[in-house]
Amino acid sequence: MQKYLQIVADIKRRIADGSLQPGDRVPSTRRVAEEWGVAIATATKALNTLSQEGVVRAEPRVGTVVAGGRRPVRRAGLDPDRERVVRAAIEIADAEGLEALGMRGLAAKLGVATMTLYRHVAGKDELVLLMVDAVVADFPLPAVPPQGWRARLEVTARTQWAGYRAHPWMAGVTSLTRPLPSPALLKHTEWALAAVDGHGLSPEAMMHV
Template sequence: MGGRALPRYSQIVVELRRRIETGELAPGDRLPSTREITKQWGVAMATATKVLTELRREGLVRALPGVGTVVEAPSRPVRTARPSSAPSAASAASAPSAPGKAPDAPSGQSALTLERIIAAAVTVADAEGLAAVSMRRVAGELRAAPMSLYRHVADKDDLLTRMMDTAIAEHPLPAAPPEGWREAIELAARQLWELFRRHPWFAPALSVTRPQLVTSALPYSEWILAVLHSHGLDLHSAFTAHLMLLNYARGIAVNLEADREAEAHSGLDSEEWTDTQEPALLEILATGRFPALSRLAAAGYHLDLDALFEFGLQRLLDGLASLLDENSAG
């Protein structure tokens, strides 16, 4: 009898590791993104994230700000003959720096800037989750001294706010909304959902009760307020509706990061984990106490967060339509 098959993410790691070791993917070459991995291998986003995290843990790849995940250069470069009087680049690089002096940036590397710091932090968060982002980790990605980051950001909270501001700025709303209020709200809500999808760490980082001052998010608030107010809703009710829609999208999106973390700890994606729970569930359903759930289990149910978001969005908009009709009648 054969051994248990490798988890799906491990199979993909083996394949990408082979490409790196054979030179098919050379140092500096870009690896498939998590989105590309999901399409090429037909796996969930969390599985794709686990793949890149494992390769990074093995030291085979690294996150390159503004580029993505690239193949790391070999840790033991090939030695070439040099005149004995001239120090090698390797020995110069390994020589200790003067006390209190940050290591010099590698040749050709851009100077440390706020934009590069934010880009590096977002890249790490996208690949490994917000828990992996620290000032030391971001500095390591930039080959800089950790303390040098504090010349550009006050602390990690400041960095997080700037990360959120940068991420949402990638999804600007059109200059003018569609004429219909429902179409306009749908457009804004779906763009927020896409933002949460692209950056799974964003939703759990966003606070509704203690909102961060994310400047790039203000156009979304203004958009929904203006649309609903222009169709007869008072500003107070319009802003409450805005918070309802925001927190609805956020509430579903927090599952993206949670699922990624759970898979990293267990090595099982959501479908594999569900399979492990099925026997216990079927045993409970066999008692006959839950006939509706039994019929559903027999028919099968596939959880699709995109479909769940769209279903709930339409029901919320139905409720807003009723409220707008009441205001109009009043």
């Protein structure tokens, strides 16, 4: 592969994995030349190729940026989507604990007005529910369960434990006796109940296994 095409592929890969997002500046010609160890002419050819393909665009007084518009977090007043709001809230809770999460601090992290967040969530309670649902969905159970109720429950426990270790604040908001109305959490519950179904246990006993 020619060197400039390798640079093109590498930058596209960064965009695909989220390292570079719409509105982000891509490396300058000089930076590309230094990072990939190529001549300025090769770096220029790589960036021109990306521009011709519509992957990047020139932004006046900014430089070359990833095409597709700026990210909501870059400018105050732009409306972040719900997913970005939830993920930013999870980052705060992971770093500082759930008690440190507030709508004002979250808005500051996203670079928007506090009231903007209420277009997506009614308040902190709904936000926490969405956070739980997102975290649980990040730790899916196997599509094909193992044989035997014990093995299946062990997989459930290990999967949930991985989630709690990654997000310690989760332990304080989830409860078996008062389950949250989270679709992802409900899937975990149903998966676990299916493991002990058909063994002669009452519904109450199944919940306590």
